[in-house]
Amino acid sequence: MPRSKKENNWNYEENVARVEAIIDNIENGTLPLEAVFEQFSVATEQLRQCEEFLQKGREKMELSIETLTAETNEDIEF
Secondary structure, X not given: OOOOHXXXXXXXXXXXXXHHHHHHHHHXXXXXXXXXXXXXXXXXXXXXXXXXXXXXXXXXXXXXXXXXXXXXXXXXXX
């Protein structure tokens, strides 16, 4: 799936901060119920994006480790 300009500027830390701000707004109890539902929906989408970002990062790290391990094993032939 191609990345849009918005996704290219996506930042994990900023996304987490947005979710935390939404949680604070919901917890302070001043939002109308409709806004709570809307904010909750936004927060869950942002959390989904964070999880996807972390999963892709884990996969890259695991691939790097596997590659390094394979290269190391090739160098240690008896």
